[in-house]
Amino acid sequence: MFKKILSWFSADIAIDLGTANTIVYMNGKGIIVDEPSMVALSIDRNSMTKKILAVGQEAKIMLGKTPGQIEVIRPMKDGVIADFHVTEQMIKYFIKKASDKVKVFSVPPTIVICVPCGSTQVERRAIKDSALAAGARKVELIEEAMAAALGAGLPVESPQASMVVDIGGGTTEVGVVSLGGLVYADSIRIAGDRIDEVISNHIRSKHGLLIGDATAEDIKKRIGSAHKNADVGEMKIRGRSVYDGLPKEVSINSSEVREALHDSLEQIIGAVKKALESTPPELAADLIESGIVLTGGGALLNGLPELISDATQLNVIVAEEPLLCVAKGCGMALDYLSSNKVYFNRLK
Ligand SMILES: Nc1ncnc2c1ncn2[C@@H]1O[C@H](COP(=O)(O)OP(=O)(O)OP(=O)(O)O)[C@@H](O)[C@H]1O
Ligand SMILES: [Mg+2]
Incomplete structure (x- = not known):
């Protein structure tokens, strides 16, 4: 009962905490924040303390043009936290920005955040803890490939397999989904x-x-x-x-x-081929029909669908609004929080 009352006053959100961009999604409102994952810090060389000057778009504008005592950093690297304190401050800023926009959070929100498939338990714990420290009431993690598949509109509940390749800033995630879960997931730190x-x-x-x-x-x-x-x-x-x-x-x-770019792209193709080789034969056969869907900003590289299609002999398409798929998928997952779907990576 108490939980139900809480849910009337809080607007739960989904965050795609990406290496390049952070996107906040709220059901019913859509994308409410979409900014670079960047933070500008002023550094006091005497006391070695850092103060946050700007976050997101404002910080990106300063990139490469800052005087010596100001540094623009990206606190996420390869899809995981490189600087815990700065990430926490960045999440806090984005939650505040989202709440200012919709003016509905009277209690802290539950947040769904995506994590790379290849991240360790320690890395996942760091993301969860930083969101809790930034003001979340509860945090649920979902694997990025699952979120990408949901957000790209793939029939994830179907027994017929589909494959998604999410090429972000830090990682390329390859996932094969069937019956509501990931039957194969891997990520490489090349994107x-x-x-x-x-x-x-x-x-x-x-x-x-x-x-x-x-x-x-x-x-x-x-x-x-x-x-x-x-x-x-x-x-x-x-x-x-x-x-x-x-x-x-x-x-x-x-x-x-x-x-x-040849060698880097070959590594991405290698990850896709490895997924095909590791997928059970019945499901691999489904992929001949369903093909591969690309998401993430990297999907927009000219000629990438053709290259992957040539290498795999499968039909390859780019999802609609590829940069937003993971955020939308995390948002869809919010709806399933109280169900027993296998979408979530339940961390204790
Ligand atoms: N038109 C384009 N052509 C090629 N690359 C692009 C294009 N538009 C965006 N990108 C690239 O997409 C990447 C950002 O994509 P995205 O926002 O999906 O990554 P992310 O979610 O922040 O990162 P990750 O998922 O790895 O943590 C950047 O490297 C950006 O340069
Ligand atoms: Mg991403």
């Missing part, structure tokens, strides 16, 4: 961030040009390519010469970026 890093390294070694993280990401989004059918032209990029330290401009094209 959007690694691709940006490879682009930066390539431009430094081939063109002698140092570029920032934001430029590398921009190159990936504009002319990044995974397949020869996805040649999207060339662009001029600016950075600092490694030889004389002066500003310099060079031109690069899609096929050059594709070559540089």
Whole structure:
């Protein structure tokens, strides 16, 4: 009874606490916060204390342009917490922002948060504890591949298997779902961030040009390519010469970026093939019909569906609004909190 009364006054939320973006979803309201997982800190070098200056979009604007005593960090790395205290403050900020927007939290909310399939119990516990410390009443964890499948609209309850590949900033999650559960799930720490890093390294070694993280990401989004059918032209990029330290401009094209990305993309394909090999034969046969659905921001890399389709001989499609699938799936899972679905990773 008490639980029921509490639920009238609290609006439970789902958080996709991503390496690149944090998205907060509320049933009935949809996406209420969607911001980069970034925090700007001012550092007092004498006392070695850090103060939070900005979170989310405001912090991203400062990236690469801050004076010495200000640092912009991403407290999540590879899908898990790299800095516990800063993550807790970031979650607190996003909960506050969500509550200000909808003005309904009179009691702390229950929160569903996703975790990478490959995260350890210690990493999961850290996410749970930081959300509790940030003001949640109760925290339920769901595996990111399950959330992605739900949010992409896959028939997760069906006995017929479906496969989802979520390519985020820190991790690529591969999951096969059937009868409401994950029959296979794995994650590798190769995704959007690694691709940006490879682009930066390539431009430094081939063109002698140092570029920032934001430029590398921009190159990936504009002319990044995974397949020869996805040649999207060339662009001029600016950075600092490694030889004389002066500003310099060079031109690069899609096929050059594709070559540089070859090895990282092969690792993603390797993870997909491993999933296919590990799926029981009856379910693997279902995938011939249902194919593979891609979610996460990395799904938007030009030519990626074609590349995965060529490698697996399966039909590959990108889900609608791939960047929002995991958050929507966590939100759908909120509805099932009181049921006995196997969606949740129940941590004691
Ligand atoms: N058009 C695009 N082409 C290629 N990559 C893109 C595009 N748009 C976004 N991305 C990349 O998608 C990644 C962010 O995706 P997403 O928000 O799904 O990750 P995340 O959930 O924060 O990370 P994770 O799930 O690994 O913790 C970033 O690396 C971003 O650069
Ligand atoms: Mg994600």
